[in-house]
Ligand SMILES: NC(=O)c1ccc[n+]([C@@H]2O[C@H](COP(=O)([O-])OP(=O)(O)OC[C@H]3O[C@@H](n4cnc5c(N)ncnc54)[C@H](O)[C@@H]3O)[C@@H](O)[C@H]2O)c1
């Protein structure tokens with residue numbers, strides 16, 4: 001029986017992929033795997049039993065990914081599974097902040113009690129809520145991954161002139177990008193040209209605080225900034241100064257903080273980007289299926305700390321799974337250890353990612369604890385198990 005702990009509400013449709021061989025609960029002790037959304041795991045003590053964490057979502061900055069790698073815990077995410085949901089809210093966000101929709105709604109509601117005068121008051125007062133159309137305006141998309149590409153294409157379809165910036169653009173993303181998108185060669189080009197700027201990069205030490213006073217100073221007067229990626233990408237004090245001076249006309253954020261809530265021009269959303277039934281299901285299904293394939297077959301598909309390694313099971317074989325440091329001669333140590341005991345390797349796969357690597361070997365013969373001990377007898381082996 002596999003033991004799964006959930007740290008957030010995970011869509012039941014996703015959990016339904018875990019059959020009678022799985023016990024799932026939010027209080028599960030000694031779990032084999034954890035399914036999580038946005039709950040922070042940085043302060044959590046990882047149980048020795050834990051082999052995998054699956055983030056039902058894209059961003060993994062709530063998980064101590066490097067620490068997990070050191071402990072041989074595979075961290076998965078679900079790339080693209082919620083991208084359409086975020087794209088739709090970004091488009092809504094541009095309209096909300098352009099057309100003064102939120103202020104207009106609040107004002108309209110304040111007319112309650114004025115009886116048959118409401119119609120007249122609406123017509124008289126509406127001129128305070130005039131705001132520009134987005135068609136014909138320039139949008140800068142920073143980060144052209146699953147979300148950025150969709151946002152760029154959708155905005156181009158709404159007749160915006162779209163500039164995209166991503167120095168690490170993947171081949172898949174490039175294939176998906178409309179030919180109408182202008183390739184921005186630098187952030188400065190985005191800042192200089194664009195009326196609206198939307199950020200779709202992961203929060204890492206490199207990207208943290210990237211929207212700061214210097215960046216804002218090089219943006220257009222009255223720029224509207226949208227942040228559906230992570231709060232930490234924006235230096236809040238600098239942003240607030242930009243809003244107060246009028247340099248920044250609006251900041252639409254999915255990551256409100258106390259400091260932002262009463263600042264004029266801020267449209268705070270309670271992290272709703274991925275909150276659609278469709279994306280919650282997509283993410284939960286993808287997370288659950290990846291965990292299942294890993295626990296049952298050792299396959300790693302979308303991991304942020306280990307390489308993709310997947311191999312069909314060879315009939316009649318035991319599978320040995322080995323997480324190890326990415327150093328010279330480790331594979332020869334593994335294959336020599338296995339063959340010195342008279343086991344035959346029918347099939348194997350091995351790949352590396354930065355400091356770590358992962359190997360799966362399908363072997364015939366009796367894989368005893370002694371065999372595993374012989375392979376495990378080196379510091380560079382992080383975790384070894386059989387399936
Ligand atoms: N608001 C929400 O509910 C919600 C939902 C999903 C994702 N997100 C956030 O959005 C981020 C992006 O999601 P995604 O699914 O598009 O991820 P993704 O991995 O598909 O795309 C990220 C893109 O950013 C690019 N990138 C990285 N560093 C960059 C830099 N310095 N400058 C420019 N581009 C850079 C990468 O090359 C990649 O193409 C996630 O990391 C997550 O933090 C938020």
Ligand SMILES: O=C(O)CC[C@@H](O)C(=O)O
Nearest residue numbers: 037038057058059274275
């Ligand atoms: O789980 C959520 O609701 C948000 C997920 C989102 O922030 C992500 O990074 O995928």
